[in-house]
Amino acid sequence: MGRIAATLAVIALLFSVGSAWADDNSEANELFVGAVKLVKSADEIEDDPIEKAAVLEEALGKLNEIIDNYPSSDLAVKLISGQSVGNITFEGIRDAAIRVRRKADARPIFEMTLKLAEQGLAGAQFNVGEIYYKGYDVPRSYTEAVKWWRKAAEQGHAGGKTSLGLMYWKGLGVPQDIAETLKLYREAAEQGHAGAKTGLGEIYFFGFHGVPEDIAEGLKLWREAAEQGHVDAQLWLGTIYQVGTKVPKNKAEAIRWYRKAAEQGHYYAKERLKKLEAK
Template identity: 45%
Template sequence: MIKSFKVVALGLSLLLANVCVSHAQDFQKGFAAYEKEDYATVLKEWRPLADRGDAEAQFYLGLMYKNGQGVTQDYKEAVRLYGLAAVQGDADAQISLGEMYNSGQGVTQDKKETVRLYRLAAEQGIAQAQKNLGAMYINGQGVTQDSKEAIKWYRLAAEQGNADAQYNLGWMYYIGLGIIQDNVYAYMWYNIAASGGDANAVNERDVIAKKMTRSQLEKAQDLASECVKKNYRGC
């Protein structure tokens, strides 16, 4: 009896393994087609996966409906698909659905729901969501305005190399919002963001440099170099 049970259990395990492999192969076929903009093949591969509850397929189908890629643009359908993936913990879907609620595309605009969704993804450590959540706090949208909380989320995103968050930290140090005003640290973060490709940071860095002494500039540049070496942590 025990031996029979083990045989059945082994059979089920092998069956599930084969299903998972087939599932992954179908998704990869769809992704390869997506990159080639072969949307007919994408829909053929991903729609059945989405119908079976695959969060990644649901997210990408939602993206296609939002952008009108291979389908008629439909914000409501995008919201529906994003929602299915978001409740399964898919961070990309949580961010995208949050953006839909933020702009009111396909759904009634709801800043509080935007914050809730951004927070779900931010707490998974996603830099884009952390930066977005920081922006909601700095602007007091969907939450009580809180500059210190904004700094917290911007810093978490900045530590992952998010140039927008690094720029925003520089700005907050520059004007002294939620933190003691400090041109040295403002320059440091602007310089780091500029190195990450933020054109606005280049301009702001150069403006603030004119207000700094030579020793302040040298210190800011040294701090920026040290920060990069530490992978932006503890800066």
């Protein structure tokens, strides 16, 4: 808000003193003042991405009009060259308009998913939980994420059970409860969920939160998940065999699992694989 007010003040001053810049470029200046006011208006819109996108696009339209219709004006030159005019740049407004438009376009998808979730579709309930957990196009809310993942879990959705188990593990949106995490992870793992197997494998392998250590069970779960393509399980196996954590060092096994994770695009797996193969 401060930068917008400062920009308006600069423009007002230019008009009030009758500067040559203002006189010689009056049409462009008026368009720019209009764009700045629209940006200020957009800054005040918080809960309606569709309206905000429309206002920013209108502001961008005015900047484009300056460039297209008054290319020799001082403002057009500054906008084209990427210079800041009272802390406003063409690229900044353009990028903001694109970002908010993407958010606005995603809104109907969320509303449709939410409607399906409210109708009881477990997959949609899981997706709504994911949206709230990550804050995609809605304010992040762990409480809402837990609510929707619980609904999905109660219908037997393995992903819902796994995600809800993670929330109990971390104490996000619910009080921490490791026993509940174990229960949910075990149920989802029995359904074949690779993420649940990976999480359960961590608990058993390291003996987290007082759970008795069971290296063999942890390895078994990680291997199952890794064979299913779960990149975190692949990374865990690569790491413990590289470092020799509770298992003998095994360069070949480390390379094998790092390569599988790297093939899925995992950055750290790629870096570790490169270093191991160079030795």
